[in-house]
Amino acid sequence: xxxxxxxxxxxxxxxxxxxxxxxxxxxxxxxxxxxxxxxxxxxxxxxxxxxxxxxxxxxxxxxxxxxxxxxxxxxxxxxxxxxxxxxxxxxxxxxxxxxxxxxxxxxxxxxxxxxxxxxxxxxxxxxxxxxxxxxxxxxxxxxxxxxxxxxxxxxxxxxxxxxxxxxxxxxxxxxxxxxxxxxxxxxxxxxxxxxxxxxxxxxxxxxxxxxxxxxx
Numbered sequence: 001x002x003x004x005x006x007x008x009x010x011x012x013x014x015x016x017x018x019x020x021x022x023x024x025x026x027x028x029x030x031x032x033x034x035x036x037x038x039x040x041x042x043x044x045x046x047x048x049x050x051x052x053x054x055x056x057x058x059x060x061x062x063x064x065x066x067x068x069x070x071x072x073x074x075x076x077x078x079x080x081x082x083x084x085x086x087x088x089x090x091x092x093x094x095x096x097x098x099x100x101x102x103x104x105x106x107x108x109x110x111x112x113x114x115x116x117x118x119x120x121x122x123x124x125x126x127x128x129x130x131x132x133x134x135x136x137x138x139x140x141x142x143x144x145x146x147x148x149x150x151x152x153x154x155x156x157x158x159x160x161x162x163x164x165x166x167x168x169x170x171x172x173x174x175x176x177x178x179x180x181x182x183x184x185x186x187x188x189x190x191x192x193x194x195x196x197x198x199x200x201x202x203x204x205x206x207x208x209x210x211x212x213x214x215x216x
Contacts, residue, residue, distance in 0.1 A: 025076070028073045028148075029073070029076065029077065029148065029149055030148060030149045030150045031103055031105070031148055031150055032070070032073070032099075032100070032103040032104045032105040032106070032148035032151070033069055033070055033073045033103065033104050034102050034103050035066055035067055035069060035070065035102060035103075035104060036066075036102055037063045037066045037067060038053070038067070038097070038099050038102050038103075038104065039102065040063055041053040041055070041059065041063070041067075041097075042054075044163075044167070045163070047098055047156070047159045047160065047163055048154075048156075048159070049100070050098040050099060050100055050105060050106070050156070051098065051099045051100075052096070052097070052098060052160075052163050053096070053097040053098075053099060054094060054095075054096055054097075054167050055067050055086075055094060055095035055096070055097065056092075056094045057088050057092075061086065061087075061088075064086035064087075064095075065085070065086035066086075067086065067095060067097070067104075068082075068084050068085045068086040068095070070095065070097065070104040070107050070146075071083055071084040071085070071095065071107065071109060071144065073104075073146075074107060074144060074146035077146070078144060078146060078182060078185075079180075079182070080180075082144075083109045083143050083144045084109045084143075084144070089111070091111040091112045091113065092111060092112045093109065093110070093111045093143075094109070094110045094111070094168075095107060095108075095109055096108040096109075096110065096160060096163070096164045096167070098156060098159075098160055103148070104148075105147065105148045105151045105156070106146065106147040106148065106151065106156045106157065106160050107144070107145075107146050107160075108142060108144065108145050108146075108157075108160050108161060108164050109142075109143045109144040110140050110141065110142055110143060110164060110168065111140070111141060111143055112138055112139070112140055112141070113138070113139065113140075113141045113176055113200045114136060114137065114138050114139075115134050115135075115136065115200065115202075116134060116135045116136075116137065116139065116141075116176050116198040116199065116200055117129065117131075117134055117135070117198070117199040117200075117201070117206055118130040118131045118135060118196065118198065118199075119196060119197055119198070119199040120195060120196040120197075121190065121194070121195065121196070121197075125183075125186055125190075127179075127199070127209055127210065128210075129206070129210060130196060135198070139170070139174060139175075139176055139198070140165075140168045140170055140174075140175060140176065141175065141176030141177060141178055141198075141200040142161065142164075142175055142176070142177050142178065143178040143200075144178075145157050145160075145161070145185055145188055152184075157184075157188045158188065158191055158192075161175075161188065161192065172192045173192070173193065174198075175192070175198070176198040176199065176200040177189050177193075177197055177198065177199055177200060178199075178200045178201060179199045179200065179201040179205055179206065179209055180201070180205065180208070180209050
């Protein structure tokens with residue numbers, strides 16, 4: 001029987017191999033993954049004490065591929081796919097990072113989308129559909145947000161979104177947000193859009209989100 005841990009790994013207590021592997025994953029969960037090629041990325045500025053980096057088509061593929069490990073670490077605590085593997089796609093996927101030395105302490109994944117729903121916040125954090133037809137336009141969306149456990153509740157997610165939107169050249173109010181949200185992800189979106197927001201997802205996922213609200 002495995003022992004569940006907040007880092008996202010079930011492990012067998014007493015197994016030296018399992019406990020060693022768990023210690024590595026838990027350290028990444030707490031402090032962020034250590035990725036040596038971070039030192040090769042340009043420093044685009046500081047957010048508090050942390051360096052801000054953008055990983056886009058200008059970064060060589062072998063470096064992007066190594067940095068994509070940060071998305072895999074985040075995926076352990078965010079349901080769904082990792083969302084970034086370092087390849088250049090037609091929707092201009094990008095990885096934005098805050099780093100401390102060689103550790104990724106926070107990350108945001110963005111992409112371009114052309115299909116957005118006009119949504120509003122209901123009671124208790126529920127989501128309501130404002131218009132039946134989707135809004136068609138090409139605009140950046142935030143697909144994933146993650147902060148290492150030891151750096152949470154310091155406003156890093158908010159600060160990273162602000163720097164990311166500046167780099168993308170759009171106002172934060174014009175960003176789309178990929179559904180479904182985790183509880184912490186929902187809190188971040190509400191900071192930027194406390195009344196209404198642009199949601200990005202297919203019609204099936206939207207229906208699941210709205211049905212979940214009705215059941216709640």
